[in-house]
Amino acid sequence: MLLHIKNMVCDRCQMIVRQQLENLGFTVKQVALGSAEIAPEPDEEQLQLVSAALKVPGFELINKETDKTVEAIKNAVIELVHHSDLSELNISFSDLIAKRVGKDYAHLSRLFSNAQDTTIERFIIEQKVEKIKELMEYGELNLNEIAYQMGYSSSAHLSTQFKSVTGLTPSQFKASEKAGRKAIDKI
Structure with a gap:
């Protein structure tokens, strides 16, 4: 079973x-x-x-079919963001999610938005920001390297999305003692 x-x-x-x-x-x-x-x-x-x-x-x-599908979407995003090299991703997130879940992306997007009160795109951005926080904490990569690894076109694009989620720029986040990371399953 x-x-x-x-x-x-x-x-x-x-x-x-x-x-x-x-x-x-x-x-x-x-x-x-x-x-x-x-x-x-x-x-x-x-x-x-x-x-x-x-x-x-x-x-x-999980017993309800809708919940199973939403969880499958979340797991696909988490695996892609946290366990893949996004710089080598040659296909869109929407195509990958549709392929992994086995359903049309437009249907998945509506279902996810109705069940979670957020969009898949926003969920992806929030997951990416948590991964960026993790990489910044390690201190092994500079912001340009993190942007490349996370599949951003530039560090400016990364910074814009980072600030839209956290309210802080990456450098403000790094300097702040109060800023912290969220557990992946709490996003």
Whole structure:
């Protein structure tokens, strides 16, 4: 049975979900961002145990089709922004998301906006800004290098989007002691 799980954003999340399911006695065939395939198929009581076990570390079972699709969109964006080299991206985010989710982008865009009160484009920008904050904290790349790695045409374009989300320029953010990062699953 394929379970759809909310708030899975990284490899550690996948590891924790796998452990929780194995602790309940299930054979875990596969775990990916947003899903886990288990055997044998759980009955209703076991499904409630799975749900409770996943809630402890902050995950949630998804049952509604709309929620599954929204979570698939989020997972596609997170994987692209946080686990890919955007400088090598030769296809638009909209085409990649449509391909990964397997549905028309216009439909996905309307569905996401209605369910999340924000657009996919804004969600992408917010994810990119969090990744930029992370790269700035590491201090290994200058702003031009970060802009290139994140797929921006220039550091000025990056700075404009960064300020629209945070209210600060990248240099103001770096100098501020109060500014901080958000957890990926809280965006």
